[in-house]
Amino acid sequence: xxxxxxxxxxxxxxxxxxxxxxxxxxxxxxxxxxxxxxxxxxxxxxxxxxxxxxxxxxxxxxxxxxxxxxxxxxxxxxxxxxxxxxxxxxxxxxxxxxxxxxxxxxxxxxxxxxxxxxxxxxxxxxxxxxxxxxxxxxxxxxxxxxxxxxxxxxxxxxxxxxxxxx
Numbered sequence: 001x002x003x004x005x006x007x008x009x010x011x012x013x014x015x016x017x018x019x020x021x022x023x024x025x026x027x028x029x030x031x032x033x034x035x036x037x038x039x040x041x042x043x044x045x046x047x048x049x050x051x052x053x054x055x056x057x058x059x060x061x062x063x064x065x066x067x068x069x070x071x072x073x074x075x076x077x078x079x080x081x082x083x084x085x086x087x088x089x090x091x092x093x094x095x096x097x098x099x100x101x102x103x104x105x106x107x108x109x110x111x112x113x114x115x116x117x118x119x120x121x122x123x124x125x126x127x128x129x130x131x132x133x134x135x136x137x138x139x140x141x142x143x144x145x146x147x148x149x150x151x152x153x154x155x156x157x158x159x160x161x162x163x164x165x166x
Contacts, residue, residue: 003080010069017066020140024059027133036127050103061094091151098141
């Protein structure tokens with residue numbers, strides 16, 4: 001990919017990550033486990049602990065990636081190789097963290113993606129604020145996934161093919 005294209009992709013990725021991070025951080029600052037797990041049933045508490053843990057991980061991955069991209073963009077000479085490596089890591093850390101959360105409190109159901117309905121399905125009924133934050137950032141992470149699709153597999157294939165053979 002050409003340097004100007006990679007730079008533009010870095011800029012848009014950084015903005016989207018910052019936007020999603022702000023929304024997730026606002027939710028995490030406003031809501032706590034007792035507020036979400038109102039009934040305090042053990043199963044519900046375990047579910048929300050996992051949900052909040054996944055959101056905290058996603059927030060850290062998103063913020064760290066946005067910072068790394070920001071550093072790349074501020075350099076006097078834009079380093080395309082470092083930028084592409086960073087975008088690859090954004091795809092594999094951030095995007096996968098959102099769509100495949102460790103605690104599996106929600107998942108994307110691809111059958112709904114083409115119907116205009118929400119593709120995110122929660123494992124159990126969830127408090128409205130939790131549902132809202134996930135659905136609010138879903139579009140951002142879907143856009144990032146589409147933008148960075150190249151870094152899912154094609155990027156590594158290209159790197160392997162261009163590596164010097166010994």
